[in-house]
Amino acid sequence: MNNFIKKYLFLAFAIILINGEVVGQASRPNILLILMDDLGYSDVGFMPDAASDIHTPNLDLLANQGTVFTSAYVTHPFCGPSRTSIMTGRAPHDLGAQFNLAAFSGNGINAEEKFISKVLDEADYYTGLIGKWHLGEETEFHPNSRGFDYFYGFLGGGHEYFSNSWLNHSTYDPSNYSVGNYTGDYKRPMMENSDYVASASGAYCTDVLTDAGIQFIENASQNTEPFFLFLSYNAPHTPVQAMQSDINEIKTELGNNAAPDGSERLTYTAMMYNVDNNVQRLVNQLKSTGEYDNTLIIFLSDNGGKTSRGALNSPLRGGKGDAYEGGFRVPMFFHWPNGNVPQAYTHSSNFSSLDFYPTFAFLAGATIPESKIYDGLNVWDDIINKSNPRADVPVFVMRQHNGSNYTGIVENNFKLYTPGNGRWFLYNLTNDIAETTDLSAQYPEIVASMKEAAYQWTWSHIRPEFFDNPSYGFEDSWSDTNMPNFGKTFGDLYDPNDYDKPTNISIQSENLVDAYIYPNPVSNTLYIEFDSSEGQKCDAALYDMSGRLLQLQLSLGQSGNGAFVLPIDNVIPNGSYIFKASIGEKSCSKSIIVSR
Ligand code: CA
Secondary structure (H helix, E strand, O other), X not given: OOHHHHHHHHHHHHHHHHHOOOOOOOOOOEEEEEEEOOOOOOOXXXXXXXXXXXXXXXXHHHHXXXXXXXXXXXXXXXXXXXXXXXXXXXXXXXHOOOOOOOOOOOOEOOOOOOOHHXXXXXXXXXXXXXXXXXXXXXXXXXXXXXXXXXXXXXXXXOXXXXXXXXXXXXXXXXXXXXXXXXXXXXXXXXXXXXXEOOOOOOOEHHHHHHHHHHHHHHHHOOOOOOEEEEEEOOOOOOOOOOOHHHHHHHHHHHHHHOOOOOOHHHHHHHHHHHHHHHHHHHHHHXXXXXXXXXXXXXXXXXXXXXXXXXXXXXXXXXXXXXOOHHHHEEEEXXXXXXXXXXXXXXXXXXXXXXXXXXXXXXXXXXXXXXXOOOOOOOOHHHHHOOOXXXXXXXXXXXXXXXXXXXXXXXXXXXXXXXXXXXXXXXXXXXXXXXXXXXXXXXXXXXHHHHHHHHHHHHHHOOOOOOOOOOOOXXXXXXXXXXXXXXXXXXXXHOOHHHHHOOOOOOOOHHHEOOOEEEOOOEOOEEEEEOOOOOOOOEEEEEEOOOOOEEEXXXXXXXXXXXXXXXXXXXXXXXXXXXXXXXXXXXXXEEEEEEOO
């Protein structure tokens, strides 16, 4: 077992001991996930150090009635990879989804990967996606194929805001557009499920999407089952376009605090003012349909704000595209009335958008398939108890750009950063959230430990399945081990053989075999008897009940009678686990009990 997993394991148990038993009965709330696009860290009023020219009173009220998260991280500083993690609970790099999808490319996120929408759909949730998708346009990648009962919006990466610029729904044909044609992408007519539909003349996109959300809540309220609504606004992503009436109103509301007349910033703030009023329309609808009390509302951004186009991430350094905090630390709140989440509380522990997958499944009482790999934590207990789900458990970000790996690791209050050139910088976020003072010379052990964790994190990365731009210059240089220059980034740590180590055991149901596993319960040594031919190698892994890898042993040795031998790592305490083994093309999966 490597040190990283050991440390992770130790801390996982520490958390369990501190918090006692896992939360009991899930109450199956409605889940309204409001995802903003490229919203800056300080571009909502409820965040500390909020910009003074932002006016979002309705969002602020919701946030202040719930829990605000000041250290919420997404997994990538760009849209598509970040959204991939929200839907799959996995690092985008493990799915070859490190880049945005190019418009009309025909690519998408691996169709075998089970999205959280599918998990919730199978748990009898009424599921809807409204707004931006950006995870694949072909039928197999379409929201309706990924667990969403209902879809209204657009499949690409952004959108023009005024309906007068949208193309005619009756003649629109995506096959007329070449890969990467963003004009054709951003002017798509709205789509309802698999049909292009007409929109009213003079309509504004955020209003149109909210109208669809209001209708969805109306329909959902007719059902006895709860709903999951993923409301994926494209605001305030470029193009920066606002209604003149919203510009006028925010100027009236803020007076001298409003951004300067004619500035792009003023238009941006008006876009968020519009979002704020539309979120209130959704809240009003939840109340009038009787759904409000049982709805968990989550609000966050998919990545940092684009400072060159009106956004502000202050006091954070950097923005969209960066591995500095401004690229992937985002504003977030959770709201659920009647004390179901702590009220008027600011949670400063590190959270990750990877956590949505297991947390939503838990809240829904849904079952995550045993074979599903996910990287996040069920953090519900920590939200309720105001405790820290990530003591000593890092979050990672990596953006590949021009052959370099912009990499960030946040562990507790420390941030390790590299632009990918082998030079690493350490910041203490507690008193230096703006990442100004490099402490790497002062704390070499912390640098070494965090760098090692980041290096091991890359072992499971795979080559990109697609690139955001067909002219991307490094497509030919990607390899299974050195990606774009992992050697340059990790220096002496780098060993191409490390990338041959599988980081999980793949279980394919058509190749499942019934191996004889004994003894069970097991104290120290587990034996595995396969119907195998001589000389075959057996790999084995132990997972906790949430699917997290605890121990991985490759090429197990054999005992005298031919059984493969797995010494159970002595840091694994008594309890129930999932054991998986693979031999050649065949696999087995069993639950076992460790009892010493
Ligand atoms: Ca984005």
